[in-house]
Amino acid sequence: MDIAAMSTMLSQSQIRQQASLSVLKMAMDAGKSQIQDMAQTINQSTKQMEQAAKPNLGKNIDICI
Numbered sequence: 001m002d003i004a005a006m007s008t009m010l011s012q013s014q015i016r017q018q019a020s021l022s023v024l025k026m027a028m029d030a031g032k033s034q035i036q037d038m039a040q041t042i043n044q045s046t047k048q049m050e051q052a053a054k055p056n057l058g059k060n061i062d063i064c065i
Contacts, residue, residue: 050057
């Protein structure tokens with residue numbers, strides 16, 4: 001195998017590896033975003049359920065001086 005062919009194969013291999021890493025990073029970022037959205041939805045649902053169970057909780061403050 002001559003040097004030019006070996007150089008071309010090495011370059012193509014590096015490009016494939018970089019492309020694979022880029023796709024993996026994009027997938028990880030998408031997964032991270034989905035998890036954050038899910039956590040936010042769960043927090044909102046929890047707050048709504050708490051307010052539905054006790055709608056007057058925290059709306060009045062008794063102060064004695």
